[in-house]
Amino acid sequence: MTAMIDITDAGKTFTMHLQGGIELPVVRGVTFQVNPGECVVLSGPSGAGKSSILKMIFGNYRCDSGRIGIRHRGKLVDLAAAEPRQVLNIRRSTIGYVSQFLRAVPRVATIDVVAEPLIVNGMSRTDAQARAGELLHRLNIPERLWQLPPATFSGGEQQRVNIARGFISDLPILLLDEPTASLDAANRAVVVELVAEKKRQDVAMVAIVHDDEIRHLIADRIVDVTSFAAAA
């Protein structure tokens, strides 16, 4: 099988120039692969570098060493060495990311926030909004809220809008940073279902989940991040 994500010996250290230049090693020697249709859950205590690894895979954090291999349109591309324009292309057509918090633009209606990734990839506004509506419906966001910007929503509602936005595209890689953190049981179950559907569509996923029950339900494999801990 050809891996969708192939990380080899990736490392990351922060240098805090405002704190006298202290070096904060985050991870080193990160090596693992993710195959299509597989959900790999990163485990380890807080501060072990799970979110940092996810951000390195998305190209949000730069790597100091190693390779972040991403299968993009049939070819393996090293995201750690890619040009900004290429990273944007890879994000548009290959890697989706559900962050911990929704970073919404003021004034944009919820339905458009969710539909945007599809419109960006060329789908008509009407079709994209129809799919956005289906997902919002499944995630129990009442229709009367769809035309409002999500900025005023509760934490759980914002997180569900964020999940809808992340799951709406048919991208072959999906990164999930605590997608169920502020959700109730019913909505957690919806997320578990959505993950299962993505697996059937051969999407490769990397997730961070603290809830043991959810982890048990979605993980095909656990990668223990403590082995990548960069001891100072």
Added chain:
Amino acid sequence: MADQNLIENDEPLLVAKSLSKSFGRINACRDVSFSLHPGEVLAIVGESGSGKSTLLQLLSGQLAPSAGHVSYRMRDGVARDLASLGEAERRFLFRTDWGFVHQDPAQGLRMAVSAGANVGERLMAVGWNHYGRIRDTASDWLTRVEIDTARIDDAPRTYSGGMRQRLQIARNLVTEPRLVFMDEPTGGLDVSVQARLLDLLRSLVAELNLAVVIVTHDLAVARLLSHRVMVMKGGRVIETGLTDQVLDDPREPYTQLLVSSILPP
């Protein structure tokens, strides 16, 4: 984001090579190189005096560099060195293929003539001569920038700051330019007015597949609008990359200082 048209189009629109500018002993801009592709939004950030505005003037051909050069790919697909263009050619470029949004709308508008004429004037400059069509297009553009068309015959000096800025944007975009330079476009506005303008700019830039070079000292503006960012200090580019990368994982001491100085929302 505005990525829909960043298809692998490998011909850059604007290329800057080793640009430098000195005013006497002061080096306002040193050895700046980059290229900008169609549909790409580049933010230039840094504090006052870092050389941002000088760079913008060099890029838009309003200032001649002391060293280096800027080339622009014309509509016929041929890249031309700005220095080789005649004054008339350069002015034509400015009227058609380029826009320039100033921080102070009074610099980019004619304050005493009507809003409709401010927008229509750009069309006439590119050869439109049918009054009815010019007025219809002007009124379309006022609607697109959320100005009530009932105000079409009023002069911008009767407009609020936010309206003036939106009118300046309409005036710039009506000729469907491919490249727009913006100098602190939200600089003098109230926070609430800023948010509305940013949102408007963001959707227009995506819809029209505009390439933009935007100078701002506001990192929130850079985050919302730009794909890439260049951080300037003392006339040099000290850090550059994807906007979220530079803002979430800044490497240079000065960039870390800038990022850490943002007040939490």
